Amino acid sequence: NYRCRSAFKLREIDDQYRLLSPGLSVIDCGAAPGAWSQVAVQRVNSAGERPDVPRGSVIGIDLLYIAPLEGAHFLCNQDITHPATHAELQRLLPQAYADVILSDMAPNASGLRELDHERLVSMCLSLLELADRVLRPGGSLVCKYWDGALAHKLRDGLARVFRDVKTVKPKASRKDSSELYFLARTFRRT
Ligand code: SAM
Structure with missing residues (x-):
């Protein structure tokens, strides 16, 4: 479900x-309709379903409306690339910090593969500014990208501030799509 x-x-x-x-605090970028947030809520225990372990928090953001979900706080109709959104997130986060930034964001596909790739890379690069502002040292970031000429630029940007960056292609991601994920671990503020 x-x-x-x-x-x-x-x-x-x-x-x-x-x-x-359990206990971690997560930002889910491009969260609509909310499936990643559902997974995050379960795993960080932000709905408090398991009283025996720490309770985390999940904040989801999207340009679109996201139907309410217990354990998640949603910022609807907001653009994650805007600095004002970063400031609002910081206010909402417990202790002003997140442990994990997730992004499954994607621009509306234009159908032009190269253009879509470039737009998504620049959206992902803005996550570095968000990380700089709210990610706890040692924290991690997962972001979707579409493979292409600028992927190395995104990887380099991540590698400057995370100790370990790898590309992952989940089996659940269609083989014929250029969709990939960067997994960046151990954030160190510059
Ligand atoms: N992970 C989601 C889930 O499991 O339900 C699916 C995410 S969907 C593939 C991509 C989302 O990114 C869309 O809902 C889109 O509105 C959102 N998005 C695109 N650009 C955005 C931006 N600048 N700020 C916030 N959300 C954005």
Whole structure:
């Protein structure tokens, strides 16, 4: 009963790399309709379903409306690339910090592969500014990108501030799509 089958991609990534654990605080960028947030809520225990472990928090943001979900706080009709959104997130986060930034964001596809690739890379680069502002040292970031000429630029940007950056392609992601994810771990503020 996930809102979207994309949930299985995050589950797969997290089963392998264990980014989400009870008590952590998560930002989910491009969260509509909310399937990744559902996975995050379960794994960080932000709805408090498991009283025996720490309770985390999940904040989801999207340009679109996201139907309410217990354990998540949604910022609808907001653009994650705007500095004003970063400031609002900082206000909402427990202790002003996040442990994990997730992004499954995608621009509306124009159909021009190269253009879509470039737009998504520049959206992902703005996540570095967000990380700089709110990510806890040692924190991690997962972001979707479409492969192409500028992917190295995004990887380099991540590698400047994260100790470990790798590309992952979940099995649940269609083989014929150019969709990939960067998994960046151990943030160190510059
Ligand atoms: N992970 C989501 C889930 O599991 O339900 C699916 C995300 S969907 C593939 C991509 C989302 O990114 C869209 O809902 C889109 O509105 C959002 N998006 C695109 N650009 C954005 C931006 N600048 N700020 C916030 N959200 C954005």
